[in-house]
Amino acid sequence: MKPVPARQSRTIQSSIVLPPDTNHLGTIFGGKVLAYIDEVAAIAAMRHAQRPVVTASIDSVDFLSPVQEGDVLTVESFVTWTGRTSMEVYIQVMCERGPGGERHQTAVSFVTMVAVGEDGQPVEVPPVQPETEKEKELYRTAPERQRIRKQRKYRSC
Template structure:
Protein backbone atom coordinates (compact mmCIF):
# COMPACT_ATOMS: atom_id res chain seq x y z
CA UNK A 1 0.00 0.00 0.00
CA UNK A 2 1.25 3.41 -0.87
CA UNK A 3 1.63 5.84 2.05
CA UNK A 4 -0.42 9.02 1.97
CA UNK A 5 0.26 12.51 3.32
CA UNK A 6 -1.56 13.55 6.49
CA UNK A 7 -3.39 16.28 4.58
CA UNK A 8 -5.09 13.68 2.33
CA UNK A 9 -7.35 12.70 5.24
CA UNK A 10 -8.18 16.26 6.33
CA UNK A 11 -11.84 16.54 7.25
CA UNK A 12 -13.59 19.73 8.30
CA UNK A 13 -17.06 19.84 9.82
CA UNK A 14 -19.13 22.87 10.90
CA UNK A 15 -22.12 22.74 13.22
CA UNK A 16 -24.39 25.24 14.97
CA UNK A 17 -24.82 24.96 18.72
CA UNK A 18 -28.57 24.96 19.37
CA UNK A 19 -30.43 25.18 22.72
CA UNK A 20 -31.02 21.37 22.97
CA UNK A 21 -27.23 20.88 22.62
CA UNK A 22 -26.51 22.86 25.78
CA UNK A 23 -26.56 22.27 29.52
CA UNK A 24 -28.05 24.46 32.27
CA UNK A 25 -25.09 26.85 31.93
CA UNK A 26 -25.89 27.53 28.25
CA UNK A 27 -22.73 25.73 27.10
CA UNK A 28 -22.37 22.73 24.84
CA UNK A 29 -22.73 19.34 26.53
CA UNK A 30 -19.32 17.64 26.67
CA UNK A 31 -20.85 14.40 25.40
CA UNK A 32 -22.34 16.21 22.40
CA UNK A 33 -18.91 17.60 21.53
CA UNK A 34 -17.39 14.14 21.96
CA UNK A 35 -19.95 12.76 19.50
CA UNK A 36 -18.92 15.39 16.93
CA UNK A 37 -15.25 14.53 17.56
CA UNK A 38 -15.85 10.80 17.05
CA UNK A 39 -17.80 11.46 13.85
CA UNK A 40 -15.18 13.70 12.24
CA UNK A 41 -12.38 11.31 13.30
CA UNK A 42 -14.23 8.40 11.68
CA UNK A 43 -14.60 10.35 8.44
CA UNK A 44 -10.89 11.26 8.38
CA UNK A 45 -9.86 7.65 9.12
CA UNK A 46 -12.23 6.25 6.48
CA UNK A 47 -10.88 8.77 3.98
CA UNK A 48 -7.34 7.56 4.75
CA UNK A 49 -8.02 3.80 4.79
CA UNK A 50 -10.87 3.73 2.26
CA UNK A 51 -12.35 1.09 4.57
CA UNK A 52 -15.00 0.99 7.26
CA UNK A 53 -13.59 1.97 10.64
CA UNK A 54 -14.46 1.67 14.31
CA UNK A 55 -13.31 3.69 17.30
CA UNK A 56 -10.74 1.75 19.34
CA UNK A 57 -9.71 4.43 21.79
CA UNK A 58 -10.18 8.02 22.80
CA UNK A 59 -6.86 9.09 24.28
CA UNK A 60 -8.06 12.42 25.44
CA UNK A 61 -10.58 15.15 24.97
CA UNK A 62 -9.21 18.31 26.49
CA UNK A 63 -11.86 21.00 26.91
CA UNK A 64 -10.02 24.30 26.71
CA UNK A 65 -12.75 26.92 26.31
CA UNK A 66 -16.55 26.81 26.73
CA UNK A 67 -18.78 26.66 23.65
CA UNK A 68 -21.93 28.74 24.02
CA UNK A 69 -25.39 28.42 22.57
CA UNK A 70 -25.45 30.24 19.23
CA UNK A 71 -21.78 29.59 18.49
CA UNK A 72 -20.57 27.48 15.62
CA UNK A 73 -18.07 24.72 16.18
CA UNK A 74 -15.54 23.85 13.51
CA UNK A 75 -13.86 20.47 13.78
CA UNK A 76 -10.69 19.69 11.85
CA UNK A 77 -9.34 16.14 11.82
CA UNK A 78 -6.56 14.24 10.06
CA UNK A 79 -4.61 11.01 10.42
CA UNK A 80 -1.28 11.66 12.15
CA UNK A 81 0.13 8.13 12.42
CA UNK A 82 -0.68 4.56 11.45
CA UNK A 83 0.15 1.09 12.68
CA UNK A 84 -0.86 -2.12 10.92
CA UNK A 85 -4.65 -1.64 11.12
CA UNK A 86 -4.97 1.38 13.40
CA UNK A 87 -4.83 5.09 12.77
CA UNK A 88 -4.28 7.90 15.22
CA UNK A 89 -6.48 10.89 14.35
CA UNK A 90 -5.89 14.37 15.75
CA UNK A 91 -9.01 16.52 16.13
CA UNK A 92 -8.99 20.25 16.82
CA UNK A 93 -12.24 22.03 17.68
CA UNK A 94 -12.70 25.76 17.18
CA UNK A 95 -15.62 27.79 18.50
CA UNK A 96 -16.68 30.80 16.45
CA UNK A 97 -19.07 33.55 17.42
CA UNK A 98 -20.51 34.34 13.98
CA UNK A 99 -21.55 37.94 14.67
CA UNK A 100 -18.19 39.12 16.05
CA UNK A 101 -16.00 36.61 14.22
CA UNK A 102 -14.17 35.77 17.46
CA UNK A 103 -12.61 32.29 17.26
CA UNK A 104 -10.92 30.16 19.90
CA UNK A 105 -9.60 26.63 20.02
CA UNK A 106 -12.01 25.05 22.48
CA UNK A 107 -10.87 21.41 22.47
CA UNK A 108 -8.26 18.98 21.17
CA UNK A 109 -8.41 15.22 21.01
CA UNK A 110 -6.61 12.09 19.87
CA UNK A 111 -8.76 9.20 18.66
CA UNK A 112 -7.60 5.76 17.51
CA UNK A 113 -9.61 4.18 14.72
CA UNK A 114 -9.24 0.64 13.34
CA UNK A 115 -9.95 -0.28 9.73
CA UNK A 116 -12.15 -3.30 9.07
CA UNK A 117 -12.36 -5.75 6.17
CA UNK A 118 -15.59 -7.14 4.71
CA UNK A 119 -15.90 -9.62 7.63
CA UNK A 120 -15.40 -6.81 10.18
CA UNK A 121 -11.90 -7.94 11.14
CA UNK A 122 -8.99 -5.50 11.48
CA UNK A 123 -7.23 -4.99 8.16
CA UNK A 124 -4.09 -3.23 6.95
CA UNK A 125 -4.07 0.49 6.31
CA UNK A 126 -1.70 2.63 4.24
CA UNK A 127 1.10 4.43 6.02
CA UNK A 128 0.95 8.17 6.54
CA UNK A 129 3.65 10.81 6.32
CA UNK A 130 3.77 14.37 7.62
CA UNK A 131 4.67 17.33 5.45
CA UNK A 132 4.18 20.50 7.52
CA UNK A 133 6.16 21.29 10.66
CA UNK A 134 3.02 20.89 12.75
CA UNK A 135 2.26 17.47 11.23
CA UNK A 136 5.87 16.41 11.86
CA UNK A 137 5.56 17.53 15.48
CA UNK A 138 2.45 15.36 15.99
CA UNK A 139 3.93 12.43 14.04
CA UNK A 140 7.17 12.38 16.09
CA UNK A 141 5.30 11.82 19.37
CA UNK A 142 2.77 9.34 17.97
CA UNK A 143 4.71 6.16 18.82
CA UNK A 144 4.98 7.32 22.44
CA UNK A 145 1.24 7.99 22.55
CA UNK A 146 0.65 4.49 21.13
CA UNK A 147 2.72 2.94 23.94
CA UNK A 148 0.71 4.89 26.50
CA UNK A 149 -2.51 3.65 24.86
CA UNK A 150 -1.31 0.04 25.09
CA UNK A 151 -0.44 0.43 28.75
CA UNK A 152 -3.77 2.11 29.48
CA UNK A 153 -5.60 -0.70 27.64
CA UNK A 154 -3.85 -3.30 29.83
CA UNK A 155 -4.95 -1.38 32.91
CA UNK A 156 -8.52 -1.17 31.57
CA UNK A 157 -8.59 -4.95 31.14
CA UNK A 158 -7.42 -5.35 34.74
CA UNK A 159 -10.19 -3.02 35.89
CA UNK A 160 -12.74 -4.99 33.85
CA UNK A 161 -11.60 -8.24 35.49
CA UNK A 162 -11.62 -6.73 38.97
CA UNK A 163 -14.97 -4.95 38.62
CA UNK A 164 -16.57 -7.56 36.33
CA UNK A 165 -20.25 -8.29 35.92
CA UNK A 166 -20.42 -10.14 39.24
CA UNK A 167 -18.63 -7.54 41.36
CA UNK A 168 -20.29 -7.51 44.79
CA UNK A 169 -21.36 -4.01 45.69
CA UNK A 170 -21.94 -4.95 49.35
CA UNK A 171 -20.76 -1.61 50.68
CA UNK A 172 -22.87 0.35 48.22
CA UNK A 173 -25.99 -1.67 49.01
CA UNK A 174 -25.71 -0.62 52.69
CA UNK A 175 -26.29 2.99 51.63
CA UNK A 176 -29.88 2.30 50.57
Protein backbone atom coordinates in the same frame (compact mmCIF):
# COMPACT_ATOMS: atom_id res chain seq x y z
CA MET B 1 1.42 -0.07 0.52
CA LYS B 2 2.10 3.40 -0.79
CA PRO B 3 2.04 6.19 1.86
CA VAL B 4 -0.98 8.49 1.85
CA PRO B 5 -0.43 12.24 2.45
CA ALA B 6 -1.99 13.45 5.72
CA ARG B 7 -3.84 16.15 3.77
CA GLN B 8 -5.89 13.46 2.01
CA SER B 9 -7.57 12.61 5.32
CA ARG B 10 -8.15 16.21 6.47
CA THR B 11 -11.78 16.66 7.47
CA ILE B 12 -13.48 19.86 8.64
CA GLN B 13 -17.04 20.09 9.92
CA SER B 14 -18.75 23.23 11.23
CA SER B 15 -22.02 23.36 13.14
CA ILE B 16 -23.98 26.04 14.92
CA VAL B 17 -24.75 25.28 18.56
CA LEU B 18 -28.53 25.14 18.91
CA PRO B 19 -30.69 25.06 22.07
CA PRO B 20 -31.09 21.22 22.08
CA ASP B 21 -27.27 20.92 22.07
CA THR B 22 -26.91 22.81 25.35
CA ASN B 23 -27.22 22.15 29.05
CA HIS B 24 -29.07 24.25 31.66
CA LEU B 25 -26.19 26.76 31.63
CA GLY B 26 -26.52 27.41 27.90
CA THR B 27 -23.24 25.69 27.03
CA ILE B 28 -22.81 22.68 24.76
CA PHE B 29 -23.05 19.21 26.27
CA GLY B 30 -19.62 17.57 26.48
CA GLY B 31 -21.15 14.42 24.99
CA LYS B 32 -22.25 16.39 21.93
CA VAL B 33 -18.65 17.54 21.40
CA LEU B 34 -17.47 13.93 21.83
CA ALA B 35 -19.96 12.79 19.18
CA TYR B 36 -18.60 15.40 16.74
CA ILE B 37 -15.04 14.31 17.54
CA ASP B 38 -15.86 10.64 16.91
CA GLU B 39 -17.71 11.37 13.66
CA VAL B 40 -15.04 13.63 12.16
CA ALA B 41 -12.26 11.24 13.22
CA ALA B 42 -14.09 8.37 11.52
CA ILE B 43 -14.42 10.33 8.28
CA ALA B 44 -10.71 11.24 8.32
CA ALA B 45 -9.74 7.60 8.96
CA MET B 46 -12.07 6.32 6.22
CA ARG B 47 -10.55 8.80 3.77
CA HIS B 48 -7.09 7.52 4.66
CA ALA B 49 -7.87 3.80 4.62
CA GLN B 50 -10.50 3.92 1.85
CA ARG B 51 -12.68 1.53 3.87
CA PRO B 52 -14.93 1.38 6.95
CA VAL B 53 -13.43 1.99 10.39
CA VAL B 54 -14.36 1.50 14.02
CA THR B 55 -13.32 3.53 17.06
CA ALA B 56 -10.71 1.79 19.20
CA SER B 57 -10.06 4.59 21.70
CA ILE B 58 -10.52 8.25 22.42
CA ASP B 59 -7.69 9.77 24.40
CA SER B 60 -8.53 12.23 27.11
CA VAL B 61 -10.40 15.24 25.81
CA ASP B 62 -9.45 18.53 27.36
CA PHE B 63 -12.26 21.08 27.25
CA LEU B 64 -10.37 24.36 27.24
CA SER B 65 -13.23 26.87 27.11
CA PRO B 66 -17.04 26.82 27.10
CA VAL B 67 -19.07 26.83 23.88
CA GLN B 68 -22.36 28.70 24.09
CA GLU B 69 -25.64 28.53 22.23
CA GLY B 70 -25.27 30.42 18.95
CA ASP B 71 -21.52 29.79 18.67
CA VAL B 72 -20.10 28.06 15.61
CA LEU B 73 -18.16 24.90 16.43
CA THR B 74 -15.55 23.70 13.90
CA VAL B 75 -14.00 20.26 14.28
CA GLU B 76 -10.89 19.53 12.20
CA SER B 77 -9.07 16.21 11.96
CA PHE B 78 -6.41 14.32 10.04
CA VAL B 79 -4.54 11.02 10.34
CA THR B 80 -1.21 11.57 12.07
CA TRP B 81 0.22 8.05 12.25
CA THR B 82 -0.62 4.45 11.41
CA GLY B 83 0.09 1.04 12.81
CA ARG B 84 -0.66 -2.15 10.93
CA THR B 85 -4.47 -1.80 11.09
CA SER B 86 -4.91 1.27 13.30
CA MET B 87 -4.75 5.00 12.65
CA GLU B 88 -4.18 7.81 15.12
CA VAL B 89 -6.35 10.82 14.27
CA TYR B 90 -5.66 14.31 15.66
CA ILE B 91 -8.74 16.38 16.46
CA GLN B 92 -8.88 20.12 17.11
CA VAL B 93 -12.15 21.80 18.08
CA MET B 94 -12.46 25.53 17.51
CA CYS B 95 -15.21 27.86 18.67
CA GLU B 96 -16.31 31.02 16.89
CA ARG B 97 -18.34 33.41 19.05
CA GLY B 98 -21.34 33.74 16.80
CA PRO B 99 -20.82 33.78 13.03
CA GLY B 100 -17.80 35.91 12.22
CA GLY B 101 -16.78 36.35 15.86
CA GLU B 102 -13.53 35.71 17.68
CA ARG B 103 -12.13 32.18 17.19
CA HIS B 104 -10.40 30.15 19.88
CA GLN B 105 -9.49 26.54 20.53
CA THR B 106 -11.97 24.76 22.77
CA ALA B 107 -10.83 21.12 22.77
CA VAL B 108 -8.09 18.77 21.54
CA SER B 109 -8.00 14.99 21.36
CA PHE B 110 -6.49 11.97 19.67
CA VAL B 111 -8.70 9.11 18.47
CA THR B 112 -7.54 5.66 17.40
CA MET B 113 -9.51 4.10 14.56
CA VAL B 114 -9.14 0.59 13.14
CA ALA B 115 -9.90 -0.26 9.51
CA VAL B 116 -12.17 -3.26 9.03
CA GLY B 117 -13.00 -5.55 6.13
CA GLU B 118 -16.38 -6.88 5.04
CA ASP B 119 -16.11 -9.58 7.69
CA GLY B 120 -15.65 -6.95 10.41
CA GLN B 121 -12.06 -8.03 11.07
CA PRO B 122 -9.13 -5.56 11.12
CA VAL B 123 -7.32 -5.01 7.82
CA GLU B 124 -4.01 -3.35 7.01
CA VAL B 125 -3.84 0.36 6.28
CA PRO B 126 -1.29 2.35 4.29
CA PRO B 127 1.27 4.46 6.15
CA VAL B 128 0.71 8.20 6.45
CA GLN B 129 3.04 10.75 4.86
CA PRO B 130 3.28 13.93 6.97
CA GLU B 131 4.02 17.11 5.03
CA THR B 132 3.56 20.21 7.19
CA GLU B 133 5.63 20.96 10.28
CA LYS B 134 2.64 20.24 12.54
CA GLU B 135 1.99 16.92 10.79
CA LYS B 136 5.66 15.97 11.09
CA GLU B 137 5.75 16.81 14.81
CA LEU B 138 2.58 14.81 15.52
CA TYR B 139 3.98 11.90 13.48
CA ARG B 140 7.28 12.02 15.36
CA THR B 141 5.56 11.99 18.79
CA ALA B 142 2.89 9.37 17.94
CA PRO B 143 4.81 6.26 19.07
CA GLU B 144 5.01 7.64 22.62
CA ARG B 145 1.25 8.31 22.65
CA GLN B 146 0.67 4.76 21.40
CA ARG B 147 2.87 3.37 24.16
CA ILE B 148 0.84 5.30 26.77
CA ARG B 149 -2.45 4.07 25.25
CA LYS B 150 -1.31 0.45 25.40
CA GLN B 151 -0.12 0.91 28.97
CA ARG B 152 -3.48 2.44 29.96
CA LYS B 153 -5.38 -0.36 28.20
CA TYR B 154 -3.51 -3.14 29.99
CA ARG B 155 -3.83 -1.46 33.39
CA SER B 156 -7.60 -1.33 33.10
CA CYS B 157 -7.96 -5.08 32.34
